[in-house]
Amino acid sequence: MAKTIFGSLVLAVVLKLATANPVAQPAITSAPNLLEKRAASCTFSGSDGAASASASQKSCSTIVLSAVAVPSGTTLDLSNLEDDTTVIFEGETTWGYEEWDGPLLQISGTGITVQGASGASLNPDGARWWDGEGSNDGKTKPKFFYAHDLTSSSITDLQIQNTPVQAVSINGCDGLTITDMTIDNSAGDSEGGHNTDGFDIGSSSNVTIIGANVYNQDDCVAVNSGTDITFSGGVCSGGHGLSIGSVGGRDDNTVDTVTFENSEVKDSVNGIRIKASEGDTGTITGVTYSGITLESISNRARYGVLIEQNYDGGDLNGGDPTSGIPITDLTIENISGDGAVASDGYNIVIVCGSDACSDWTWDSVDVTGGEDYSDCTNVPSVVSCST
Ligand SMILES: *[C@@H]1O[C@H](CO)[C@@H](O)[C@H](O)[C@H]1NC(C)=O
Ligand SMILES: *[C@@H]1O[C@H](CO)[C@@H](O)[C@H](O)[C@H]1NC(C)=O
Numbered sequence: 001m002a003k004t005i006f007g008s009l010v011l012a013v014v015l016k017l018a019t020a021n022p023v024a025q026p027a028i029t030s031a032p033n034l035l036e037k038r039a040a041s042c043t044f045s046g047s048d049g050a051a052s053a054s055a056s057q058k059s060c061s062t063i064v065l066s067a068v069a070v071p072s073g074t075t076l077d078l079s080n081l082e083d084d085t086t087v088i089f090e091g092e093t094t095w096g097y098e099e100w101d102g103p104l105l106q107i108s109g110t111g112i113t114v115q116g117a118s119g120a121s122l123n124p125d126g127a128r129w130w131d132g133e134g135s136n137d138g139k140t141k142p143k144f145f146y147a148h149d150l151t152s153s154s155i156t157d158l159q160i161q162n163t164p165v166q167a168v169s170i171n172g173c174d175g176l177t178i179t180d181m182t183i184d185n186s187a188g189d190s191e192g193g194h195n196t197d198g199f200d201i202g203s204s205s206n207v208t209i210i211g212a213n214v215y216n217q218d219d220c221v222a223v224n225s226g227t228d229i230t231f232s233g234g235v236c237s238g239g240h241g242l243s244i245g246s247v248g249g250r251d252d253n254t255v256d257t258v259t260f261e262n263s264e265v266k267d268s269v270n271g272i273r274i275k276a277s278e279g280d281t282g283t284i285t286g287v288t289y290s291g292i293t294l295e296s297i298s299n300r301a302r303y304g305v306l307i308e309q310n311y312d313g314g315d316l317n318g319g320d321p322t323s324g325i326p327i328t329d330l331t332i333e334n335i336s337g338d339g340a341v342a343s344d345g346y347n348i349v350i351v352c353g354s355d356a357c358s359d360w361t362w363d364s365v366d367v368t369g370g371e372d373y374s375d376c377t378n379v380p381s382v383v384s385c386s387t
Helices: 010-019 026-034 049-053
Strands: 039-046 060-068 074-077 086-090 092-097 105-110 115-116 120-122 145-156 160-161 170-172 175-180 182-185 198-200 205-210 213-215 221-223 224-230 235-237 242-247 254-266 270-277 283-295 299-310 331-337 341-351 361-368
Touching: 039 049, 049 060, 049 074, 060 074, 115 254, 198 224, 221 224, 221 254, 242 283, 254 270, 270 283, 270 331, 299 331, 299 361, 341 361
Parallel strands: 039 060, 060 086, 060 092, 074 105, 086 115, 092 120, 105 145, 115 145, 120 160, 145 170, 145 175, 160 182, 170 198, 175 205, 182 213, 198 221, 205 224, 213 235, 221 242, 224 254, 235 254, 242 270, 254 283, 270 299, 283 331, 299 341, 331 361
Antiparallel strands: none
């Protein structure tokens, strides 16, 4: 049964007093224990709901956010949750407008269960910030959701629409499963959405994203570092495809065991892309792309498969590829993209440093429509840049 409280511990105290056994718990020792009894369920709503929920993080085992209107320039901050807390979004969550870095939402903790109720949406109304410049220039745009430092946690059924810039940042997580998340920034195609990455993943392990739907204008998924990351059964539309990197030049430059499988990439600039920064050091190993369908309805890809060790901020404009970030044990198999690439785009681009790409598996890769790239470099023998 849901109870409504607004930012005080009164309910928790009342529950404790109501259930305390005065014989077993002498008054003199009961005060510290008052905080131990968490209210079963607390519901927060309206314009003070975010502040009240933040203030009550330790006192509710289930936090229901019902049509919360987060004031401008503030974070809906649930980064100090007790272990095993459940967070449920109901109705439409909205955010006020301000030019700042964000994030608009942050959730951290251990054993956390985050759920979107039926019909719930998280709507930061990003069009108010969109100016075609993304994070490069123009208005300062708040990042949307920091899913940071989540351990053994899950996020299910969140419907996110129109983020100002990057949508979901996953960092410092160990054991996070995200199921059936929708990030719909499709309005940004015509209204100036830019750098609206779906999932940016760094320094995390055991992260699984299942059944995501991402409509955006930048990477659908970008793994900058991390181990045991899986993206499965997803749909990516309008953006820059399924990416590793860019890797290099950060604190953590190791990508180990990442799988993209049984997913569809449509109307996107790239299908598959691995970017290793020129002149930096790091590791990209154990990456698998399997069962990826590239489809083009309105926009055809500029690159079907793009793997480069000379990334310097733009595609195909780097210098000589370098070998400081080897790409080893890479599997690209069962890729279907017949006619998916634009006629002036390239089907397969591979630019490797000397001895820096090895132990690759390449099987049933059918990506056509564009040109063959003639400057492929140090290509492993199992691969051909000619299609
Ligand atoms: C990975 O994370 C999931 C979800 O939290 C958990 O159930 C599983 O035990 C974890 N696996 C490992 C190897 O840590
Ligand atoms: C190839 O990928 C498609 C699309 O995900 C999938 O339906 C099919 O089962 C895969 N086939 C094999 C042999 O893995």
